[in-house]
Amino acid sequence: MKRRNFLSKSLAAAASTVTLGGALATAATARDTAPAEKPFKLNYAPHDGMFANHGGKDFVDQIKFMHDQGFRGIEDNGMLGRPKEQQDKIGATLAKLGMTMGVFVVDTGNNWKISLTSGKQEFKDAFIDTCKRSVELAKRVNAKWATVVPGFYERRLPIGIQTANVVDALRRGAEILEQGGLIMVLEPLSDTPELFLRYSDQTYEICKAVDSPSCKILYDIYHMQRNEGNIIPNIEKCWDEIAYFQIGDNPGRNEPTTGEINYKNIFKYIHDRGYRGIMGMEHGNAKSGKEGELALIKAYRESDSF
Template sequence: MKRRTFVQNSLMATLGASVTTTGAFGFAGNAKEKQQGKHNFNLKYAPHEGMFKHNAGGDIISQLEYMAEQGFTALEDNGMSGRSVNVQEAMAKTMQDLDIEMGVFVAHKIYWSEPNLASGDKGKREEFLSDIRKSVEVAKRVNAKWVTVVPGHVDLRKEPGYQTANVVESLKQAAGILEPHGITMVLEPLNYMNHPGMFLTKSAQAYEVCKAVNSPSCKILYDIYHQQITEGNLIPNIEASWDEIAYFQVGDNPGRNEPTTGEINYRNVFKYIYDKGFKGIVGMEHGNSRPDTEGELAVIEAYKKVDDFL
């Protein structure tokens, strides 16, 4: 059976079993009727694998096709570097055919409970740089322009200034590896509740580090979920660090689910970055508030709602 036929048959079977009562966003009818075809989003929202598995099936290629059918024009895959070369190549071919842009994947081993880059340890630095070199090959294979970098845990035995200098030096060397290939590492500040003890936590700190590295291959991944918890004041902080931001990620708070499920006014935030001329990717790095077919459709409707700002 051809892949397209398989996907369509699987999708029809799934949709036929969907609940027919009014859903989370107040619309009635069956799941197929709720899907009004490809939507023209204003921003490049990037789902993750598994976000639409009930509607699209478990196969990543089928999920990519489903994402494109809904109007999504990008994909995030944090674990891309762990996939086999054959799968990477198949995904790249499918994304090229569907005009889907590859977003970030994680470029290196992240240290969640012990210092690595902040310590200045030469062995840890070389391990990091080796991972960056490997990530270049993956990025070239899947046509990725951005890779995620998390500097890791703080070193409680060193003053903050020394830690910053150590991190900056490691990132300068990594930038030297990435620059010839036109790949940008995006530094992600993380919140202290989900990830206690991390070196990089705030947008101003990420801005300072990027200015010190002074490379087009070292920019900020501004995760709106993390920064809402850590510092709030979202639009002013985005404005202040704008010239170093290359990538956004999304999740509402509390819950880290799709927009409209928490306290963040995503319609206003998205309108702001759109009006500023942002042309990059907005990664949908969150869960679904409901783990079923209707919940997946609710995610799509949520993005249509917050993207309706023109």
């Protein structure tokens, strides 16, 4: 090969390599700076661990991934037990990304045993103390709602006396929460028949009795499907006392589209009523790994396409 032809071909190859390298670099940059997915119509809020395969073990990194996928809220049942430094970091991240903090649990250590229904002062004192700590936490992470579970039935007392005991304790807690701008949301549950609070109408009655803007209903659609069904009509009956929703399909307690609940219809109803608060994703992933996390996002996009 003549030297002139060799040089021409070498220069052409080099130019091609540079062009290809530049194209790959541009593509990589585009991926890194790709705009976040558009927000959902409703404010679905994932929790720690739900996207750990994509976001990593650090909850703050998971929150950033959630934001990139279009989520604009989180919830964290165990937030009250996290170190203060971690609470501050989570709060700062949410503020920077323009995301909303959903519920954490007012965990007295007595939620899963006989407590407020008994009327005993020790349980009232523990509840009031935890309400005070919850107000301080809410300031750090800009939280507006906190889950309250009154505990188990005290079956040695008539139901009316138990209800009065719960109402009395919640009124005392509400006085503290009102001052801190925090709303307790009472959650009727289906985990065990021993739980005192199990039905939406029962919770509605208690909220009316407490008569405070800081005492409302957390309507968990999964639990209410198991305990009473008739979801949309019961939401309608309790609407003026509902401040928060949670999600989970049944059976399995995983993302929408994996069970029997018609979430697209429910989401449309809630949206059409004007609700723009948090929709807590308190469920598991039907599939494991990155594949399961992507399937979960796809399920929410589908259910949100009403």
